[in-house]
Amino acid sequence: MRKRIIIRTALVAALILIGIFLYAIGKEHKVVIDNRDISVGDIIYSASTTYVVWVDNQEIGVIKKGERNAAIAIGISHKIVVEEIKSNVLTGEKHEKRFRLKTNESATINIPAMINNANEWIDKTNDN
Amino acid sequence: MKKKIQNIIENYGLPRIIIFLFLVFLFILTPFVGIRFDTSINDVIVRFSMNGILVLSLIPMVKTGCGLNFGLQLGIIAGILGAVISIEMEMIGFTGFFTAIGIAIFFAVIFGFLYGLLLNKVKGDEMVVATYVGFSSVSFMSIMWLMLPFKSPNMIWAYGGSGLRTTINTKGYWFHVLTDFLQIKIGNYIFFPTGTILFFALLTFLVWAFFKTKIGTAMIVVGSNTDYANSCGINVDKMRSISVILSTVIAAIGIIVYQESFGFIQLYMAPLFMAFPAVAALLLGGATVGKASIKNVIIGVFLFQSILTMTPSVVSNIIKSDMSETIRIILSNGMIVYALTRITRVRT
């Protein structure tokens, strides 16, 4: 009898864990990507050129100076790649960053800050 | 004391008592939520008169042991046919009304006869077969409404389409002929539909009288014990057929009275589920799958229609949202499920 209860509780616990796992890796997050000037403390990073953006190997599009775009990221760990584009030709100047999002977080990424490796390149907000 | 309460609960069934108490509660609430007591009473009386005959139509079949008539739609279709043909013939007033009834009875007898033949072949499984026969016939008639050659401009689609409209207005033909007949006005808000109530009472009396006749009693015997009926020399199949025809005819009359009071004839898929509220009302009044009396009809229709009228108005005022449809679904179907799970004695 005892053994049965233990096995059953273990099964239920396992299912709940699986549920949490699925929740985490399947959750949508909104990621906003800015190509704008941003001031961090005393330093101002300015947007200069146009970039093509990929999030998690999906092309989001072209973001010109001063514009913003949004992407949907699914799961926990993500990768953003920006490549400079001049007169419709990719220059080969790539920048890549990885970031993690907890289940209830969404993020805003600033390209100039990212390119200059500033710590504040990404701003995470808790949706709740 | 406790024993007495237990007795009452057993006799009337717990759900029924709960519903009755709930109803009393609602009536008490009316003045507090800003609804006029007398308009509510008026609504209840009018709806009672509208639906009464349809529920009454279930009695012959239950008494003869054919179960609850889930194939009520056949009678309804006969009634609709009578109504639209009467309008096609441009009959108005009482003439129109009674022509509709006359034609409806004609069709109802035919439908009832065929339906009865089918039911006789499937003794024991009448209810489930009836449900689907009812559904199929409504769908089939939907095809017919599109194709039958009706010409009256009040009934067919405007702009020269073919086929009848989904709802047809009875205004100008025989709308409220019964309701306004000898109407008694009480106060400012109560319009007692004397005509309709009298008509209902007349039919109720006829049904009651019928079951006191020789054929009627024979039918009751068939309903309680087919073997005994056989040994008395009663033709079981014939009695069942008669009960089915009777039920279908009364249902046909019932839907015409309903249309007269409601003001619209509803075609196509509208009658699809009409059997269920009628059956639920009957069960609410105390009937079971094998036993039903006129008392059940009156109590049942009153309770059922009151709940349907009172709950939405009261609840909507309190919760500020329209729950009436949902409550109607839960109530009527719940009653039927409850009744179906009561254990009845085994019949051959």
Added chain:
Amino acid sequence: MRKQSLTKTMNPGVLFLINYAVPIIFIILIAFAIPLSGLSGIYFIRELMIRLSRNSFLILALLIPVMAGMGMNFSIVLGAMAGEIGLIFITDWQIIGISGMLLAILISTPIAVLLGYFAGIVLNRAKGREMVTGFMLAFFMNGIYQLFVLFGMGNIIPISNSSILLPRGYGIRNTINLLGIRQVLDKLIPLKIGDILIPVATFLVIATLCVFITWFRKTKLGQDMRTVGQDNEVARLSGINVESTRVLSIVISTVLACYGQILFLQNIGTMNTYQSHEQVGVFAIAALLVGGASVTKANIPNVFIGVILFHTMFVVAPRTGKALMGQAQLGEYFRVFVSYGVIAFSLALYAWRKRVEKENERKKIMNYRKSILAK
């Protein structure tokens, strides 16, 4: 044993016709309708494949209660509702992809078990009237579902994603976009032949279910169910708990229906919150009956033949209606009429046969008694 009395009095040709009356009539109907509709072969094949992958699981869920003698289980609608509740939650939480679908399955399973258990108990109290009761129960639960989804969600049950709520602030909208999990299982293992996408993964899942059902029949539980289905008394005497076996058959069926509905909706991509499950019962049962099943006997070929025949009719009816009468609406009504009519006809046929067999049994006993008395 019982079948012999009927078979002895009829030659095998007539017997075959009666047993398979429904599919035969259907094939004849379709043979007329297909050329009239003017639809191409490729269109058909693609439509049929989609419909096979979409509907088969749900219909397979009906097999187990038939085995246990519960007849056509109209309360698969309850399972469908459980699945939909799961989908509402994952849409609210914005979980997408295969994880979304799996999570929906995870959440809705306990709900389906609960509802199935409830349905099983109710049906046990209505022995002999399972089909009517199941049917009414489905309507009743629809009311409870509405109470839950139209009034409870957003109110008592926290929903954070306002895009699925009604403008008034609580209650779920009429249509929910399931874009997140749209065709997620279908496209899991992509295979394209020309223009047509073949939902390999879905078919694999269906195949697994078929294997499961076949295996289940041979297990002790499966055998118990079949015994209960054949004769309650014999089962009871063999020590089988008849009541709980029947309840279990409904629970399994409800859970399978829950998954079937999730599969169905993931293919379509949108959920009609209050309507998607309404016709599930009727169409599934009609399809099964068209495939040649009866109230007491249903097997896997019935399911697939039924889906093909029934859904061909479905696809063909509106066009044929338009070709014949100039109104596609006619075809719509015709579809509904055929669905209900098929069930009415099958049930009537079955009930009639049951009576005829009973009569023959009676006559046999009478004759036997007479022959003994005569000696």
